[in-house]
Amino acid sequence: MQKRPWEISDLLAVADGELRDAQAQVESPEAQAALGEIEALRAQLRELPDVPVDEELWLSRMPPARRSAWLRYPLATAATVFLASALGIFMMAGGLTPSDTGPSFAGAGHVEPGGVRLASLMNQSRDLETRLTAPAASQGMRYAAETDAATRPAAVTATERRLLYRLADVDAQIARLYEADAVDLNARVELWRQRVNLLESIVAARAGERPQAAQEIRSM
């Protein structure tokens, strides 16, 4: 291509009305002809034919619109707003008073008797374990003055060990019960009762009540 006295960029700037100062530079017949060519090309670009597009194909596959859940479910939204407002007004008015909440034992009216017994046994078990892990001085253990200090701890330890084996066995049975598909409430109550008894025996054994502890072991 022969060397030109003008640049394409200047012609384009003039065509866009951005470079009025350079108008003089492109007033030569060659530059004007090139400018005309550019304008003609631009016009041709805008006149290119439409490219066919299959409208129905996409419309048949159009995904469902993702709208806000609030807009999708107006009735649910209205109900939620109403309930929230009602609850807010109720709470601002003072909320529930003690007399409104029924018996002091939370939910006792809705829990079956077996459940109440189970909860009670679990609480006892927790208390007994707390006593066993607390320092000996705070447990108020009674050591008989006439007890042989050299032999007594060994005898208690042997009893306690047997009780602890029994406790481990009960704990394993409780764990297996939780793994079952349907938890048998009565079986749980029975196992927790055994656990509480064993813990009581251990506490007693540590307190020096050997006969009682031995009796507990024999009764199991």
Next chain:
Amino acid sequence: MSGFADIQLADTVAAGVMRGDRPALETAYRELARAVMNMSTRILQDRQLAEEVVQDTFIDLVEKGSQIQRRDAVVPWVRRVAVNHCLMRLRSPWHARRDELDDSHLDARAAPDGDLEWMAQIPSLERALGVLSDEARTVIWLHDVEGYTHKEIGEVMGKTASFSKSQLARGYEKLLAWRQQRTSLEGEQDARTGSAGSTNRKEGQDAEKTLGNIGSPCRG
């Protein structure tokens, strides 16, 4: 040719699109899909990729149309999303690899199945666009057909306004050269055959020969 500038979406349709109403989305698709397809095909030079852009653009409209703040922003939003989808495909490693393997750029000129009439009307300028670099072709289309400013083009392409201007100049350099050679070639053929109508019939073949003389597409 259908372009975004020619489309005025009715207020009710735009409002429906923002609400995610299916009938409004269908109407928007019918009015805008052709413009998206035209732009995507010319920028990507690949009809299949252009159809993907159309699909993705309208899926975005379905899913994110509620984020559009103003009714008069729906059409610009669709255009911007479509441009972004085109640029994403141009930047993809797969597109670059395919460009290396197939530098003939004939994909976009492939007619839709069975649509021989459209194939017969393919203008030669379409082929000229195909030999430009991706950047130059995109800039020319966005600037001269879609009416983007150089600053806007720089923003969507992650470049500067100067980059856009230089790509426009480089693109037009090639197009003007092509046009000049084609005119002279047609003149020679007319002189040989003495038939003015022959140029129209052989336009596609002539354009292809002429483009071969231009040389390999400039990149970047």
